[in-house]
Amino acid sequence: MIRFEHVSKEYSRTGFALKNASFHLRKGEFMFVTGPSGAGKTTLVKMVTMEERPTSGVVRVSGYSSESIKRREIPLLRRRLGVVFQDFRLLRNRTARENVAFVLEVTGADTEQIKPRVLRTLAAVGLSDKADRLPSELSGGEQQRVAIARALVNDPFVLLADEPTGNLDHRIALDVLRVFKDINLRGMAVVFVTHDRSLLEHHPGARIIELDEGRIVGDSAAEEDPAA
Amino acid sequence: MSYTSREAFFAFRRSPLLTALSILTIAFALYTLSVFGLVWLNIERVLADVEERVEVVAYLEDGAEPGDTSVLVREVAAYPEVDSIAYVSKDAALERARTDLSEYSELYSDLEENPLPASIEIALKPGYRRSADVEDVARRVARFPFVEEIKYGEEWVEKLDFLQNLSLFLGVVVGGIFAGIAFVSIGATINMVMISRSEEIEIMKMVGAATGFIARPFVIEGFTKGVLGAVLALALLTATFETLQQRVLTLEFYAPIQLVLGVVLGGCLGAIASLLSLRRHLRSW
Ligand SMILES: Nc1ncnc2c1ncn2[C@@H]1O[C@H](COP(=O)(O)OP(=O)(O)OP(=O)(O)O)[C@@H](O)[C@H]1O
Ligand SMILES: [Mg+2]
Numbered sequence A: 001m002i003r004f005e006h007v008s009k010e011y012s013r014t015g016f017a018l019k020n021a022s023f024h025l026r027k028g029e030f031m032f033v034t035g036p037s038g039a040g041k042t043t044l045v046k047m048v049t050m051e052e053r054p055t056s057g058v059v060r061v062s063g064y065s066s067e068s069i070k071r072r073e074i075p076l077l078r079r080r081l082g083v084v085f086q087d088f089r090l091l092r093n094r095t096a097r098e099n100v101a102f103v104l105e106v107t108g109a110d111t112e113q114i115k116p117r118v119l120r121t122l123a124a125v126g127l128s129d130k131a132d133r134l135p136s137e138l139s140g141g142e143q144q145r146v147a148i149a150r151a152l153v154n155d156p157f158v159l160l161a162d163e164p165t166g167n168l169d170h171r172i173a174l175d176v177l178r179v180f181k182d183i184n185l186r187g188m189a190v191v192f193v194t195h196d197r198s199l200l201e202h203h204p205g206a207r208i209i210e211l212d213e214g215r216i217v218g219d220s221a222a223e224e225d226p227a228a
Numbered sequence B: 001m002s003y004t005s006r007e008a009f010f011a012f013r014r015s016p017l018l019t020a021l022s023i024l025t026i027a028f029a030l031y032t033l034s035v036f037g038l039v040w041l042n043i044e045r046v047l048a049d050v051e052e053r054v055e056v057v058a059y060l061e062d063g064a065e066p067g068d069t070s071v072l073v074r075e076v077a078a079y080p081e082v083d084s085i086a087y088v089s090k091d092a093a094l095e096r097a098r099t100d101l102s103e104y105s106e107l108y109s110d111l112e113e114n115p116l117p118a119s120i121e122i123a124l125k126p127g128y129r130r131s132a133d134v135e136d137v138a139r140r141v142a143r144f145p146f147v148e149e150i151k152y153g154e155e156w157v158e159k160l161d162f163l164q165n166l167s168l169f170l171g172v173v174v175g176g177i178f179a180g181i182a183f184v185s186i187g188a189t190i191n192m193v194m195i196s197r198s199e200e201i202e203i204m205k206m207v208g209a210a211t212g213f214i215a216r217p218f219v220i221e222g223f224t225k226g227v228l229g230a231v232l233a234l235a236l237l238t239a240t241f242e243t244l245q246q247r248v249l250t251l252e253f254y255a256p257i258q259l260v261l262g263v264v265l266g267g268c269l270g271a272i273a274s275l276l277s278l279r280r281h282l283r284s285w
Helices: A041-048 A071-079 A096-106 A111-124 A140-152 A170-185 A197-202 B003-008 B010-014 B016-053 B066-077 B090-100 B102-109 B131-142 B154-196 B198-207 B211-247 B256-283
Strands: A002-011 A015-025 A030-034 A056-061 A081-085 A158-162 A189-193 A207-212 A215-219 B055-060 B082-088 B119-124 B147-151
Touching: A002 A041, A015 A041, A015 A056, A015 A215, A030 A041, A030 A170, A030 A197, A041 A056, A041 A158, A041 A189, A071 A081, A071 B198, A071 B211, A081 A140, A096 A111, A096 A140, A096 B003, A096 B198, A111 A140, A140 A158, A140 A170, A158 A170, A170 A189, A170 A197, B003 B010, B003 B211, B010 B016, B010 B154, B010 B211, B016 B154, B016 B211, B016 B256, B055 B066, B055 B131, B066 B082, B066 B119, B082 B090, B119 B131, B131 B147, B154 B198, B154 B211, B154 B256, B198 B211, B211 B256
Parallel strands: A030 A189, A030 A207, A081 A158, A158 A189
Antiparallel strands: A002 A015, A002 A056, A207 A215, B055 B119, B055 B147, B082 B119
């Protein structure tokens, strides 16, 4: 799945964004990553997508290792990940349906399958009736659902969400959290990054990793699984 | 419509001016190159004609002994460059002058003494008919003491040689400058598209679109611009050729296969320009 082994990331201009971080995300697990601003949460996500490489240590994701992955393998790795951002990142001139279909188009999916897969995924996030709306015709919470559908449509093994509720009201944030919980119930692993600790109590069973100044200062599962 | 075909002509709509500039500069690059190439081709043909007839003629002093002459003939015939050699006696020269220049035959008819020298005509083997070789042979023949004068088409050959080299040089330099401008303007178009498409490209990277897939529309677009430029160049070239043909003389034109290759070359030029400027963007992926 995902395994960090003594991972540090040092930026030449700003110093350590991540320091000696180790953890192992198991199949189907729901994991919160929390901590104050600048703690290294986004850096952790970028390590998983291999947008950034560790300065030291190893990141292992789905059979790939940060030490040995080749440039042309990175797209293949990313097809196995679903990523959701705070700012949705939808294409403004495309409808919900087209935004989701875009992923399949550009990763070479079978044309025949695109439509049914898109509709099924939009149904899974509860947006069947708004499939033909543009992002500007959707609320923030609905836009984030489209983004979740887009992350899901390629059948990843994990959903990575970097502050997915950061732009939403608390009530809407809880709705979106529920969508992630539903998806997790169907067996998909979730990494949910948030600095909003009040969300954590709405999913008591989840694992929580706490970051501060680049260090993992708390891991609710650490006792059971001392990583690497 | 598929992603690639939809995106490939995005820049055409988005910035027609920049696109037109790219196509025009490619057209000028290829036009310049092809016009000078045509000059080269035609000089080459003339040179081939001239070369056929290149020979070195050594005029002999009147006092040359027949023995000396036969030594000369034997030695020169042994030069590796020499194809055949012919001795023209004073009498034979006069005879030839009478028939060749029949209008002036009176001039030759009542001469007390034959003013024409005996000569040796040296034909060179193919491959030794360029100016450097001809000069070399002439220099060696001139060393024989009873050779009075040497003649060969030196100026002609040298001038044509020079013109040919000049046309090649100009074609490469001027064509290269236009090709450089074409590369820059294609690069600018790609940067522009990259910026206006940055959201889309970011998402493609994020969801794992292959790098080649992301690059493909840009390369297709570059290739198309190159082909359009080449077709434009071909039209200009044909017009130029027709005009020259009417005004001047019969000229040689490119073979059809060469024209097809030229158009493909234009396409490749455009595609390569696209790839080169994409590389910068590709590296950050
Ligand atoms: N590309 C970069 N170059 C240099 N420093 C960086 C870069 N990205 C992040 N950092 C630094 O690394 C540290 C961790 O950043 P990161 O974005 O991971 O924090 P975060 O926990 O996501 O914060 P937030 O809650 O504000 O999103 C910060 O101090 C940040 O300034
Ligand atoms: Mg962040």
